[in-house]
Amino acid sequence: MSKANVQSWPEEKLADICEINIGGTPSRSVPAFWAEPPAGNPWLSIADIKTKYLIETSEHITDLGARSSNVKAISPDTMVMSFKLSVGKAGIVKTAMYCNEAIAIFQPIRSRVDHRWLYFALPRAAASAVTDTAVKGVTFNKASLAQLELAVPEIPVQSKIAEILDTLDAAIRGTEAVVAKLRAMKQGLLHDLLTRGIDEGGDLRPPQPEAPLLYKQTPLGWLPKEWDARLLDEVAIRGSGHTPSKSIASYWNGGIKWVSLADSHRLDQVFIRETDKEISEAGLANSSAVRHPENTVILSRDAGIGKSAILASEMAVSQHFMAWRCGSKLNHVFLYYLLQREKPRFEAIAMGSTIKTIGLSFFKKYMIALPPKDEQDRSAEILLEIESDIVRHEQELQKLRATKSGLMDDLLTGRTPVTALL
Structure with missing residues (x-):
């Protein structure tokens, strides 16, 4: 039993709670095995595991390619994880697809495992195993994956842990989206404020092609007449x-x-x-x-x-x-x-x-x-405002990530009972 397993959950080998399958790659020398998206079937590589939920892939294979190779079908709501090159990149498949041989597929046996809990618990166990055996140069394969041990709580506890961590993940994704939107807005404002600026009414001037009389030709190209x-x-x-x-x-x-x-x-x-x-x-x-x-x-x-x-x-x-x-x-x-x-x-x-x-x-x-000084001042004020918003949301994002990291350690080891958070 792990010393960190405060609640004495049973330690079980991965092979005892999941069926493990490894993906494959159809021959690239046969064009008929491959399809141009969106035709064909999504075929997952490590590079496609960028988000928690996996829907689309950069490459697709045909039905013929699937039948003519050792690829394994992955059904929706199945957890997958890379175990070669970049160990521990994980995701949950949300649409039927296939994957390559660097990715393992984990199908729970007799509903003993909530795939959402496994998404959080397995990469942590794999990372720990890599750290513990790095000196020996151990690499993962299907057999060594099967021997990985996890502290496995009862299904209701797994589901509650997943629910809490899913909620944090959703907050993180939402904040990331806000930061990305603000950064895009900042880039747009940089272009607009520094090329056409703000008129006397406080509005952005229309672009030069739409209002040529508001602009003049200069060594730097078209600029507002006041600039x-x-x-x-x-x-x-x-x-x-x-x-x-x-x-x-x-x-x-x-x-x-x-x-x-x-x-x-x-x-x-x-x-x-x-x-x-x-x-x-x-x-x-x-x-x-x-x-x-x-x-x-x-x-x-x-x-x-x-x-x-x-x-x-x-x-x-x-x-x-x-x-x-x-x-x-x-x-x-x-x-x-x-x-x-x-x-x-x-x-x-x-x-x-x-x-x-x-x-x-x-x-x-x-x-x-x-531009005239008062116009510069207003533009600077607008850009500082959006910069401040970006910083504020980035700080919130850091807090959420830190909170998730701490909670994962506490919840997945049983150090903090899930009921304490609920």
Whole structure:
């Protein structure tokens, strides 16, 4: 009995509670065995196991292909799991299909197992077995799968555990969908606000083809008549940074936040508040590094090229970054989003074979589309609002995932009785 099995559920071998079958692959040299979706029958591979419920697959096989190979039919509401290459990717089949030989099919024997409970319990047991035997290089096959042991509660308890975890899964999927929708909305707003903007009535201007009289031709293409195409250097003070000598300890850990390539993971989140490293007053005085004030917009021009952020407080930066202090005609948040939208362009023009970089000459000639300041302010406000919504829902998603992880451990071991949660 597992030490974690607090409620003393019986440990049973997988073969005693499930019939185990392995999938197969029809010969790829026979075109008649394969069909172009939606014709034919869905044929599941590991790459198709992306969601909990499995309905469609990227490849289909014909009835002839099924009869002429060792594929096994999978009926709806059957749990499947990968056991080769990527062990433990699981799903519940919701429409009749077949699968390949890297996927095992688990059909409960005499209704001793709720397939929904098995979906949560089996991958956990498989992962534990892989961890325990990794040193020996053990790999799964049908025989070793059959020997896996699970602590198996009574069917009513299995069903209640599945019900609780299903509810959390539904909440997670719903929140993921909200985050995806908000991200799509943000991308749409980035395009619309930074190419046609907001009119005096607070509405998005119609696109140029629909209202050509509202636009003018500029070096940056069609822009609203109220906008200008300006060199960024004309509306912001450009700067950069430097790295103090790493061989002199007194130049480091002196309380001055210093943005370097080690902070790449902190960029593209609007504001950067913390840095991996700090430099000292001596490091600042004995290098070309300078203090950049709060709300300076920075851009990585080397590794992680095109990533940007706004300094949330006074900081220095390494030579791998450009920095702009916006003047009275340019909103720093608006500039950040302009640079965000330009990221694919920065990546495309980067030069160099070993470490890609954008040279200083590019930024001296870099032009931006500049709306009136009040329009910039409103656009920045709208984009920050949707950014805040995204962050809020992402935090909720993290909480839900953490809650599920903790509950899975407690419920599947019997550490927490299911009745305590109900």
